[in-house]
Amino acid sequence: MSRKTMVGGATILAALTLWYLLTTVLGVISPGRFPSPADTWTALAQVSGKGYANGVLGEHILRSVMLVSLGFIVAVATGVPLGLWMGWSRRAEAVINPVFLVIRPIPPLAWIPLAILWLGLGDLAKILVIWFAAFVPSVINSYAGVRNLDRTLIEAARMLGTPFTTFVREILLPGASPMIFTGLRLSLQASWTTLVAAELVGAMTGLGRVLNAAQQDLYPGMILVGMIAVTICGWLMTVALGVAEKRALAWNTAAQAGG
Amino acid sequence: MGAIRFDDVGRFYGNKTGGFQALKGVNLEIAEKEFMAVVGPSGCGKTTLLRFVAGFDRPSSGTVSVNGVRVTKPGPERAVVFQQFALMPWKTVRQNIDLGLRNIGVARAEREDRITAVLQLMNLTGHADAYPHQLSGGMQQRVSIARAWVLDPEVLLMDEPFGALDAQTRVVMQEELVRLARRNPRTVMFITHAVEEAVYLADRVAIMARQPGRIKEIIDIRSIRETERWDAHEKIEDVMDLESFVHLRTRIWRSLREEKAMELA
Ligand SMILES: Nc1ncnc2c1ncn2[C@@H]1O[C@H](COP(=O)(O)OP(=O)(O)OP(=O)(O)O)[C@@H](O)[C@H]1O
Ligand SMILES: [Mg+2]
Numbered sequence: 462m463s464r465k466t467m468v469g470g471a472t473i474l475a476a477l478t479l480w481y482l483l484t485t486v487l488g489v490i491s492p493g494r495f496p497s498p499a500d501t502w503t504a505l506a507q508v509s510g511k512g513y514a515n516g517v518l519g520e521h522i523l524r525s526v527m528l529v530s531l532g533f534i535v536a537v538a539t540g541v542p543l544g545l546w547m548g549w550s551r552r553a554e555a556v557i558n559p560v561f562l563v564i565r566p567i568p569p570l571a572w573i574p575l576a577i578l579w580l581g582l583g584d585l586a587k588i589l590v591i592w593f594a595a596f597v598p599s600v601i602n603s604y605a606g607v608r609n610l611d612r613t614l615i616e617a618a619r620m621l622g623t624p625f626t627t628f629v630r631e632i633l634l635p636g637a638s639p640m641i642f643t644g645l646r647l648s649l650q651a652s653w654t655t656l657v658a659a660e661l662v663g664a665m666t667g668l669g670r671v672l673n674a675a676q677q678d679l680y681p682g683m684i685l686v687g688m689i690a691v692t693i694c695g696w697l698m699t700v701a702l703g704v705a706e707k708r709a710l711a712w713n714t715a716a717q718a719g720g
Numbered sequence: 721m722g723a724i725r726f727d728d729v730g731r732f733y734g735n736k737t738g739g740f741q742a743l744k745g746v747n748l749e750i751a752e753k754e755f756m757a758v759v760g761p762s763g764c765g766k767t768t769l770l771r772f773v774a775g776f777d778r779p780s781s782g783t784v785s786v787n788g789v790r791v792t793k794p795g796p797e798r799a800v801v802f803q804q805f806a807l808m809p810w811k812t813v814r815q816n817i818d819l820g821l822r823n824i825g826v827a828r829a830e831r832e833d834r835i836t837a838v839l840q841l842m843n844l845t846g847h848a849d850a851y852p853h854q855l856s857g858g859m860q861q862r863v864s865i866a867r868a869w870v871l872d873p874e875v876l877l878m879d880e881p882f883g884a885l886d887a888q889t890r891v892v893m894q895e896e897l898v899r900l901a902r903r904n905p906r907t908v909m910f911i912t913h914a915v916e917e918a919v920y921l922a923d924r925v926a927i928m929a930r931q932p933g934r935i936k937e938i939i940d941i942r943s944i945r946e947t948e949r950w951d952a953h954e955k956i957e958d959v960m961d962l963e964s965f966v967h968l969r970t971r972i973w974r975s976l977r978e979e980k981a982m983e984l985a
Contacts, residue, residue: 616776617806621820621867622796631819635810712810712851 496682504675504682513683514674516666518690525656525668526694528584532591533652539592540599540648541641545633547600548607561600569594569651570658582663587656594655595648602644606637639713642706649702653695668694723907724750724773724875729782731768731933742768744932746782750875753905757918760928760936761976766911768933770879773909774800786875796820799868801878805860807852807867813839814848817867824871838870841900858889862896869900875907882917891956894920902951915972916960927975937975944968 477498483489484497492500508518516524547554572593573586580586610633618632634641660669668691675683731743743765750756758766771777772784775794784791786798794800799820807816814835821831839845842862852860861881868876882890898921901908912918918925922941929936945951948964959965 611806613802613804613806614808616774616794617800617802617808618819619776619794620774620796620798620800621871622794622823623819624823627819627823631811632808635808638810712853 492681493679494681496685500682501685502682504680504686508671508683508686514666514671518686521666521668521671522690522694524666525660525691526698528587528667529591529649529652529656529694529698531584532588532656533595533649535588536592536595536648536652537599537645540596541603541644544600544603544605544641544644545607545629545637548604548610548637549633554604565597569597569655573659573662576659577663582665587659587664590659591652591655594651598647598651599641599644602640602647603637606640606644607633609640610636635712638709642702642710645702645706646699649698650695653691653698657691723752723754723787724748724756724909725783725785725788726769726772727783727785729769729772729779729784731765731772731777732780741932743779744934746933746935748926748935748938750907750909752907755901755905755908755910755921755923757910757912757922757925758928759912759915759918759925759972759976760933761930762913763933764928764930765933766928767879770800770877770909770911773875774798774877796824796871797874799871799873799876801861801864801868801876801881803880803883805852805857805864805884807860807863809852812849812851813844813855813863816852816863817870820867820871834870838866841869842866843896856889857885858893861885861893865897873906875909878908878910880911880913883913890917895954895956897921898951915969915976919965919968919972920956920959925972927972939968939972941968 481498484492484495485499496504504513505518507513508521510517512520514521543557547557569590572590576586576589576593580589614632614636618628623632656667657669657672660667661673664670664673668687671690672684672687675681675687726746726748729743729746730741733740733742746765746769748756748769758769760766768777772779773786773791775791775798778792791798808819811819817835817838818831821834826834835848836845839848842865844859844862844866847855847859847863852863855863861884865881882893885893894917901921910918910921919941924941925939926935927937927939928934944964948962950959950962950965953959953962960969
């Protein structure tokens with residue numbers, strides 16, 4: 462075990478001890494405001510076992526992860542090509558950019574009422590809102606990725622007689638990919654933020670629904686369980702994306718390390 | 721008919737209200753299989769001329785043609801070696817060299833043979849699966865030359881290809897290029913700041929002047945190189961020591977310096 466993980470482990474252990482001391486032993490924090498470890502454990506056992514807010518923990522997680530994934534994929538599948546296109550074609554940029562400048566400052570969460578009005582409280586409305594939120598970082602970073610591409614590489618490709626499809630696949634995409642992945646990471650974060658907010662407003666199941674129900678039931682233990690579950694899910698998906706990024710950009714990380 | 725031909729080429733940057741005449745009345749013919757070096761003060765338009773042949777830019781007056789065909793766009797028959805190598809960092813050496821061959825539709829088996837051959841020619845055997853960043857600057861430039869050479873282009877365009885290399889690597893590259901060019905001559909347009917490099921490598925040296933950019937003088941190296949048997953010397957420093965070499969170099973220096981003096985006056 463490295464020194465770093467040992468220090469990290471020690472810090473977490475200290476925090477847990479402090480939590481226990483403050484809530485349970487010393488009683489400085491009242492259990493009505495922040496749950497004790499025991500309360501949290503009880504809540505976890507309840508939601509895992511007989512369930513809470515229309516489902517067991519696994520169902521809530523599955524639902525949320527599915528919606529985040531769908532919204533994220535739709536956003537990326539539309540945002541990245543649009544960003545690449547805007548980066549490549551001055552004309553596309555001229556047409557699309559003004560629209561973008563108007564829509565961009567609207568906070569994604571402000572779309573929630575409209576989305577619910579259009580599509581009801583179901584999954585489609587949530588996917589739509591996630592799409593709005595996650596779309597923007599994907600577009601902007603893909604666009605910047607193309608714009609920052611070394612001009613001489615483009616000239617080299619043209620000199621070599623590279624046909625357009627080959628160019629997109631082998632020059633444009635890999636060249637823009639470090640920025641594209643930055644966009645994907647931001648999009649993923651935005652997807653989680655937005656989903657939880659959308660589920661808070663209206664959902665049958667999902668982690669946001671757990672949080673909402675727990676708040677109405679004045680149940681701090683369950684609130685904490687929901688928060689931890691959201692954090693872990695988001696973190697795991699970020700890690701998965703990081704692994705994909707590392708694979709796709711092996712040439713780049715190596716280039717940076719090697720100078 | 722020259723392989724590369726500039727006919728009364730001019731280039732103006734700016735608009736109607738004002739601008740800058742970068743090139744004016746450039747006439748130059750580079751014969752088939754001729755190695756032409758172009759020297760001149762910074763900003764005289766050397767790169768601009770080369771980019772016309774490559775098809776990256778167009779003159780605002782006059783024509784640039786290769787083998788009698790007017791240049792309109794870039795293409796693999798006019799291969800470019802860039803000063804900054806311009807290798808795709810995400811492609812291995814082999815993939816970088818392969819791209820052009822695939823684009824011109826060479827069958828897989830032949831591609832492999834040609835890549836193997838060019839890697840050997842450029843002393844790169846054993847580095848086929850390395851990424852550019854794993855190679856030294858000199859090796860990267862060899863890959864860039866290999867990528868151009870493998871296409872068997874009608875003309876080879878090199879814009880200060882050794883400018884980014886350290887002095888020792890530069891010498892090695894110059895010697896290798898001479899071996900390559902003498903063994904299998906190509907039509908080459910080679911831009912450089914280094915007068916020695918031009919005299920050592922080229923058949924003829926075109927000297928340019930500034931404001932507006934134009935060809936001032938063309939010096940033929942071939943007859944002297946042959947009568948003085950430069951190519952009998954293997955090392956560049958031996959050639960550079962020869963009286964005939966020094967004489968030519970000085971002559972070109974003078975010509976360039978006159979240019980500077982006139983600017984100052
Ligand atoms: N896009 C442009 N807009 C305006 N002026 C330009 C442009 N490109 C080149 N020039 C000008 O044209 C002139 C010739 O440039 P060029 O790059 O061809 O010179 P060069 O001989 O290659 O110089 P160097 O030896 O420094 O590489 C320069 O004065 C430059 O400022
Ligand atoms: Mg130049």
